Amino acid sequence: MTTSPPFPLFRRAEAMDAGRIAELHAGSWRRHYRGAYSDAYLDGDIAADRLAVWSQRLAAPAATATIIAEHDDRLVGFIHVRFDDDPVWGSLVDNLHVVPDRHRSGIGAQLLTRGAKGIGQRAADNRMYLWVLEQNAPAQRFYRACGARCVETAMVSPPGGDPRRLNGTPRKLRMAWPDATRLPR
Secondary structure (H helix, E strand, O other): OOOOOOOOEEEEOOHHHHHHHHHHHHHHHHHHOEOOEOHHHHHOOHHHHHHHHHHHHHHOOOOEEEEEEEEOOEEEEEEEEEEEEEOOOEEEEEEEEEOHHHOOOOHHHHHHHHHHHHHHHHOOOOOEEEEEEOOOHHHHHHHHHOOOEEEEEEEOOOHHHOHHHEOOOOEEEEEEEOOHHHOOO
16 A cells, blocks of 8 residues: 655646646635735636736746645645846745645745745845735744745735726735745754
8 A cells, every 4th residue: 555745745837737826826815815805806717817827937937936845646835936036135936825724734834945945046146035915914924934024015016907906005015035045944
């Protein structure tokens, strides 16, 4: 009898993974962005919107890396990094999502560490940052525990540039690491 490994397997995402990534991304937005993003947008065909984004990203990964975590052939998390995105803040962790039943299991930290390792190997320098919604306090605690500090607050940009997709004027926090290769273990 074979048993699955207790921990997920990590690998680079491929074009064929776009659908699963889009579904996880859409579900995460529905859970964590409600109130900041409009209900009409979140309850609409957001999965198709995210599929278009991920199909494009994975077809031409240029200066990016997307790493997925799988367990028993199930996508349980992913990270997407854009290398050298900003001249001041460095590489952008554009997405980091883990399925709800695997939160606090270490998968997010492992993905973040793998993204940071990629930055150390492929970016011009080791600086790393991300944006997190002000209302997402659990994610902020996670990033702080991983060594980030909040360096700026800004207005959330509407998805796809459509202001009807936002509720009011939600805010986001820039969380930054001066050296991604020195994340706490």
